[in-house]
Amino acid sequence: MSTRTNRQVLLNAHPVGFPVDTDFKMVETPAPEPGDGELLIRTIYQSLDPYMRGRMNPGLSYTAGVSLGEVMGAGTVGQVVASRHDRFAEGDFVLSSNGWQEYAVSDGRGVRKLDPAAAPISTAVGVLGMPGMTAYAGLLEVGELKDGDNVVVSAASGAVGAVVGQIAKIKGHRVVGVAGVQKKCDYVTGELGFDACVSHRSDTLADDLQVACPDGIDLYFENVGGKVFEAVLPLLNDFARMPVCGRIANYNMTSLPEGPNEVPRLMGLVLVKRLRIRGFIVYDHVHLQDDFLRDVGGWIGSGQLKYREDIVEGIENAVGAFQGLLRGENFGKLLVRVSDDPTSRA
């Protein structure tokens, strides 16, 4: 029998509006033993991403919801601690989707080996993982980035937004970010090289964005919804494209905003400006995976593309970190370090 204890975070209640502590429950169970053809993985990094809020709802989302009493889902980077599987050996580093817990058994499906010499293993759930791929597919395929496009991206210092803007810069575009606090805006322009960044916390957001976009907006990468979306609309040029990746400002809404109903105005703009608004999720674009790893991996290697991680220590802090993510408190790709990273140079 295993002597390992497995701390797990379960969904305890479907959040109504902003998720509160009691919507989750931490339990301790014995870590499972791998059966024949299985492996046991110790979680090192657990990803926290805005899409998880949708999975906590009982209703429709594009991923199946988490049931009450179930372990919250998440992409994870871990190490194999025991293997009865041909393809994996003890000590291997792997990417999988083990969720908010310290250990999980797997039959190997959907588990990918990581080479710590090629890139820091944490990047497999970040810039070289789902968020980076989301940026790549959303900008290039869904957004149909074209020469000369003036690009705006919201949540610009976040895991997706930072990659969107940097790819657009590498491809020669003028790029404006929208972020929260000043230090994020400074990072976006100073470190990431965006041409400008405006704060959605400013009372003059609409004016600030207009000043930052003297030639209007040809491609708006939508991560947030809400007042940023509203500030963007009047600045969209004819034929502008809007890949809709997320709308974090609305995830915790319990009722629709007061009227008037702005849908007719929005659809009027769609018609007159011949806009293209298109929702997407990264899993529909897996055919780009090789291109993505080649391009983004290359840009990271050459120093053209930077990334920043915001690492929270300990699974007991996952809920608080997720709440912070929804409030925009993280600065860079948010991860929980669930256990020691033996590859870390620190």
Place this chain on the structure above:
Amino acid sequence: MSTRTNRQVLLNAHPVGFPVDTDFKMVETPAPEPGDGELLIRTIYQSLDPYMRGRMNPGLSYTAGVSLGEVMGAGTVGQVVASRHDRFAEGDFVLSSNGWQEYAVSDGRGVRKLDPAAAPISTAVGVLGMPGMTAYAGLLEVGELKDGDNVVVSAASGAVGAVVGQIAKIKGHRVVGVAGVQKKCDYVTGELGFDACVSHRSDTLADDLQVACPDGIDLYFENVGGKVFEAVLPLLNDFARMPVCGRIANYNMTSLPEGPNEVPRLMGLVLVKRLRIRGFIVYDHVHLQDDFLRDVGGWIGSGQLKYREDIVEGIENAVGAFQGLLRGENFGKLLVRVSDDPTSRA
């Protein structure tokens, strides 16, 4: 000097809401004389189309607005009555954009000769003209019609909608129309061969549409906006496409509807269902003109594609006919017969 009198309909005031008679003014002027390199055209058919409502506004539209005191614009089919132009001879039938008037002089730019033996000349502003081309480009290029798509089209008996639905039927799709009165619905299913048609005048529109679309909607061709748009939204399947061609239900709105603001709900659907909403106008798709004429011309010739015209006699009835168009009173492509059609077999 010409002895011909030219009756013209001028924009007298920018309509506020529904256009009233006094927003227009009929004047009589002497018909102009063609100068060197010019031709004089007598209007036979003048097109009336929903997009014209937008041109009456002082604000933004995708075509330049009509100024007060200016002749209202329109596509026209006419006959050359005098020519000092190399390319045109007296008696030629031509397509041009002479607007709401009986005569106009042209330098030949944008004027296209018509062959009355190839197709009834009136079709040059209808099924073989701008409305037909709008349907063709909107369905196939903008809407990206795919095998197996369940198609819904609003204003289904109209100049655009009837062609949209018939092309989709020819290509093997299940097609549901939305129209107004029962005789239009009967025409759409009985004559045009749509699989079903529901009335937007029904109190049970949303339920009726759901029953008519047991497999949901993969492509919604948007001509109307308003409550039809609202009834369609919950039925859209993942990856559904919505080419936005028009929104006649909103053209005369003077203020936005009461709240709540449904935009967040709409954008939530866009994200979760990965919808593509795309506005378009036909002039952005002229590269399809040859394909359109070959395909739609061929289908008309083979009897696979039918069309219906609603012809109003006399330019003095143009304003009333246009008002009727906005109320959905026309039945088929609306035209004004401004003067005798010598090619007519009647």
